[in-house]
Amino acid sequence: MNIPKSSFPRIIIIGGGFGGIALAQKLSKKEVQVVLIDKHNYHTFQPLLYQVSTGGLEPDSIAYPIRKVLKDYPNFYFRLANVEEVNANGKLIKTSIGNLSYDYLVIATGSETNFFGNKEIEQYAMAMKTIPQSLNLRSLILENFEQALLTDEMHERDALMNFVIVGGGPTGVELAGALAEIKKGVLPKDYPDLDIRRVQINLLQGGDCILPGMSKKASQKAEDFLEELGVHVWKNTRVTSYDGKIVATKTDLTFSTATMVWAAGVKGATIKGIDAKELLAGGKRICVNQYNQVEAYPGIFAIGDVACMQSDDMPRGHPMMAQPAMQQGKNLGENLVRLLENKPLKPFKYKDKGSMATVGRNKAVADTKNFKFQGVFAWFVWMFVHLFFLIGFRNRAVVFVNWVYNYIRFDREARLIIRPYNRDYSPFKD
Amino acid sequence: MNIPKSSFPRIIIIGGGFGGIALAQKLSKKEVQVVLIDKHNYHTFQPLLYQVSTGGLEPDSIAYPIRKVLKDYPNFYFRLANVEEVNANGKLIKTSIGNLSYDYLVIATGSETNFFGNKEIEQYAMAMKTIPQSLNLRSLILENFEQALLTDEMHERDALMNFVIVGGGPTGVELAGALAEIKKGVLPKDYPDLDIRRVQINLLQGGDCILPGMSKKASQKAEDFLEELGVHVWKNTRVTSYDGKIVATKTDLTFSTATMVWAAGVKGATIKGIDAKELLAGGKRICVNQYNQVEAYPGIFAIGDVACMQSDDMPRGHPMMAQPAMQQGKNLGENLVRLLENKPLKPFKYKDKGSMATVGRNKAVADTKNFKFQGVFAWFVWMFVHLFFLIGFRNRAVVFVNWVYNYIRFDREARLIIRPYNRDYSPFKD
Numbered sequence: 001m002n003i004p005k006s007s008f009p010r011i012i013i014i015g016g017g018f019g020g021i022a023l024a025q026k027l028s029k030k031e032v033q034v035v036l037i038d039k040h041n042y043h044t045f046q047p048l049l050y051q052v053s054t055g056g057l058e059p060d061s062i063a064y065p066i067r068k069v070l071k072d073y074p075n076f077y078f079r080l081a082n083v084e085e086v087n088a089n090g091k092l093i094k095t096s097i098g099n100l101s102y103d104y105l106v107i108a109t110g111s112e113t114n115f116f117g118n119k120e121i122e123q124y125a126m127a128m129k130t131i132p133q134s135l136n137l138r139s140l141i142l143e144n145f146e147q148a149l150l151t152d153e154m155h156e157r158d159a160l161m162n163f164v165i166v167g168g169g170p171t172g173v174e175l176a177g178a179l180a181e182i183k184k185g186v187l188p189k190d191y192p193d194l195d196i197r198r199v200q201i202n203l204l205q206g207g208d209c210i211l212p213g214m215s216k217k218a219s220q221k222a223e224d225f226l227e228e229l230g231v232h233v234w235k236n237t238r239v240t241s242y243d244g245k246i247v248a249t250k251t252d253l254t255f256s257t258a259t260m261v262w263a264a265g266v267k268g269a270t271i272k273g274i275d276a277k278e279l280l281a282g283g284k285r286i287c288v289n290q291y292n293q294v295e296a297y298p299g300i301f302a303i304g305d306v307a308c309m310q311s312d313d314m315p316r317g318h319p320m321m322a323q324p325a326m327q328q329g330k331n332l333g334e335n336l337v338r339l340l341e342n343k344p345l346k347p348f349k350y351k352d353k354g355s356m357a358t359v360g361r362n363k364a365v366a367d368t369k370n371f372k373f374q375g376v377f378a379w380f381v382w383m384f385v386h387l388f389f390l391i392g393f394r395n396r397a398v399v400f401v402n403w404v405y406n407y408i409r410f411d412r413e414a415r416l417i418i419r420p421y422n423r424d425y426s427p428f429k430d
Numbered sequence: 431m432n433i434p435k436s437s438f439p440r441i442i443i444i445g446g447g448f449g450g451i452a453l454a455q456k457l458s459k460k461e462v463q464v465v466l467i468d469k470h471n472y473h474t475f476q477p478l479l480y481q482v483s484t485g486g487l488e489p490d491s492i493a494y495p496i497r498k499v500l501k502d503y504p505n506f507y508f509r510l511a512n513v514e515e516v517n518a519n520g521k522l523i524k525t526s527i528g529n530l531s532y533d534y535l536v537i538a539t540g541s542e543t544n545f546f547g548n549k550e551i552e553q554y555a556m557a558m559k560t561i562p563q564s565l566n567l568r569s570l571i572l573e574n575f576e577q578a579l580l581t582d583e584m585h586e587r588d589a590l591m592n593f594v595i596v597g598g599g600p601t602g603v604e605l606a607g608a609l610a611e612i613k614k615g616v617l618p619k620d621y622p623d624l625d626i627r628r629v630q631i632n633l634l635q636g637g638d639c640i641l642p643g644m645s646k647k648a649s650q651k652a653e654d655f656l657e658e659l660g661v662h663v664w665k666n667t668r669v670t671s672y673d674g675k676i677v678a679t680k681t682d683l684t685f686s687t688a689t690m691v692w693a694a695g696v697k698g699a700t701i702k703g704i705d706a707k708e709l710l711a712g713g714k715r716i717c718v719n720q721y722n723q724v725e726a727y728p729g730i731f732a733i734g735d736v737a738c739m740q741s742d743d744m745p746r747g748h749p750m751m752a753q754p755a756m757q758q759g760k761n762l763g764e765n766l767v768r769l770l771e772n773k774p775l776k777p778f779k780y781k782d783k784g785s786m787a788t789v790g791r792n793k794a795v796a797d798t799k800n801f802k803f804q805g806v807f808a809w810f811v812w813m814f815v816h817l818f819f820l821i822g823f824r825n826r827a828v829v830f831v832n833w834v835y836n837y838i839r840f841d842r843e844a845r846l847i848i849r850p851y852n853r854d855y856s857p858f859k860d
Contacts, residue, residue: 002582042846058490060489060490060846068843071620079576131848141508146471150432151432190497192501280506365787394843398832401827401831405824405827413495413822413825416493417510418469418472418561418562
């Protein structure tokens with residue numbers, strides 16, 4: 001990997017997400033050598049992926065070059081690689097570009113889509129956790145309408161214009177809302193020869209409310225917003241199978257659709273070499289103590305989505321969102337310095353800054369510690385919070401231009417099939 | 431294809447480039463049915479592709495949804511398809527989504543990279559005529575530097591950091607200049623552990639001057655600008671082969687490089703069914719008369735790059751650029767209406783608005799009928815002309831934000847490998 005030896009201890013960070021970047025920034029001027037490894041050369045601002053999928057934003061403006069984050073830090077190295085295995089005994093990692101030893105290892109690999117072992121769903125469903133996946137979904141949505149024009153079979157056309165989104169968390173809610181806005185603002189003009197009223201957007205949720213992580217009030221209001229926009233919300237509806245044509249559920253309900261988006265769960269993106277007994281059952285998150293240490297492996301830490309710090313009020317760990325990852329990254333950065341100075345470590349304290357979700361223009365819900373609010377004000381707050389947390393002035397400016405334009409013109413101009421998404425099956429022919 | 435029958439005559443336009451779009455706009459309120467077919471669902475602003483390749487712009491902001499151009503035009507249909515063959519006798523076209531008959535057919539398919547029959551170069555060289563190709567080049571450039579970090583073999587590293595651009599037309603000149611600016615502004619910060627001074631940018635031109643379509647003064651000044659930026663300009667240097675490792679030329683000169691960009695020629699993107707004797711020898715452009723009619727086939731027209739309208743002062747047709755295409759599109763739009771009204775047609779008169787090329791910040795050359803100018807003023811003119819011809823307010827705003835940012839910060843933030851470009855060969859292992 002061509003990382004020079006240094007007299008400073010070497011900290012390897014796997015993953016340039018919210019946690020990894022926050023940690024790197026904390027270590028920027030310390031007497032350590034830092035090697036950050038990611039399989040992409042950019043940081044992804046995941047909360048806005050759904051806007052890439054629905055043509056509202058360009059992918060490049062929610063991505064930020066990791067090398068640019070690190071460029072002014074001495075003793076920092078970035079490597080574009082897949083980490084294949086951790087060898088905790090040998091204190092080294094195996095990657096697609098060779099092995100590297102560490103003094104401290106921080107696993108900040110985030111999360112990946114959880115299909116709960118259902119291979120069929122994994123094969124046919126669309127996921128939306130990375131920029132390439134979001135672009136595939138964008139292409140598929142547009143391709144569906146192009147294809148719908150060509151068929152005279154009513155059931156085929158309906159299936160192409162029927163969107164089933166599984167999972168009523170923020171991702172599912174935001175995607176459903178964005179699709180509903182395209183249905184209203186863009187599709188009737190783009191496809192005057194299709195009956196766009198027949199476009200269906202279905203949001204399926206296994207539990208009895210959407211946005212289960214938020215307040216009852218927010219959940220109910222988000223549902224109202226979705227219904228206003230024409231989204232069909234199906235609660236207590238658990239999907240059992242999807243063969244590329246029919247979504248089956250635990251009840252009698254089925255959906256004939258060419259597009260099912262799976263936003264029903266994530267799991268920690270753990271790494272080979274971390275023993276299964278260190279993982280929280282089901283979720284694949286690595287159990288850590290209050291210092292983010294993986295206790296079975298001295299010198300190994302985990303932060304963010306992949307880490308599970310259990311506590312009495314959070315028996316399954318912190319929510320898998322940007323805030324806990326960033327805060328853990330910062331705290332660990334300070335703790336690593338304390339460790340090197342032989343000072344006592346500071347336990348992680350999560351400061352809940354609240355959560356929010358947006359459904360559509362002027363329609364958002366927000367819960368903070370002291371206030372819960374919905375509607376136009378929440379929507380403005382949502383926008384400014386997201387602009388604030390985007391990395392880079394250029395990204396902010398470009399996203400802002402797009403938002404202003406989309407808002408004024410009821411439009412989404414990035415409805416471009418740059419790379420076609422080629423299904424390896426036909427949803428209609430046997 | 432599900433295009434309804436209409437009492438109006440049907441005009442099929444193949445291609446949504448500068449010519450096809452200009453033609454469609456002219457026909458917008460006429461008593462005709464127009465079917466526009468393109469293999470992409472967007473119009474590409476080709477003059478800025480090199481900025482996508484070099485991380486200066488996002489691909490989405492130089493693309494514009496074709497459906498959006500047509501949305502207010504009654505009797506207009508867009509279909510996303512490949513046109514496979516023209517059947518002039520049957521007055522129909524065969525496409526990937528079925529056949530369609532026409533009353534008038536306009537071939538506006540533009541041009542494609544001309545490898546002059548050299549299959550080896552076609553296999554190993556990078557082209558830059560479409561957005562996906564430009565993104566592949568962007569990925570490859572960045573991947574080269576990531577790979578250069580990993581090798582200790584000096585010749586491998588040098589080959590990865592050696593860029594050979596073949597063709598001294600505007601595309602080659604602009605790409606070479608942009609690479610030189612990245613070398614100066616971005617690479618030393620991103621790759622402090624590489625000796626960026628060893629990065630080589632070579633521009634190879636077969637003839638004895640670069641920008642042969644422009645004035646002597648512009649050509650010379652562009653060459654000076656390139657040399658100032660550290661680009662090596664090799665004139666009278668004709669490439670004979672490239673095997674993925676070594677560029678050989680007609681002289682003794684060879685280049686060891688992992689990246690050769692081929693910008694040495696284009697040819698008309700003609701269609702099966704148009705007889706070879708209708709094509710200009712060598713260039714694959716379809717010969718048309720002064721009304722853009724393909725005389726051998728009544729009812730078939732060709733405009734833009736694919737059309738060759740020979741005249742005494744332009745024996746090989748108009749330059750293959752946006753301006754002739756747009757002007758021909760407009761003129762043909764008017765002529766089609768005249769045709770339907772049994773009025774005499776108006777011959778095409780090319781109004782040369784001049785040409786320009788940009789080399790780098792504050793460095794451009796421009797030739798107009800009355801003035802030839804170079805430097806800062808030409809650069810500003812270049813920018814405003816390009817902003818003006820971009821379609822769409824959002825695209826203009828986003829491109830403008832990027833340019834201002836890039837100018838002030840000497841930066842290119844879209845240096846993202848969204849989709850890796852996977853070579854199917856290794857430039858170093860046999």
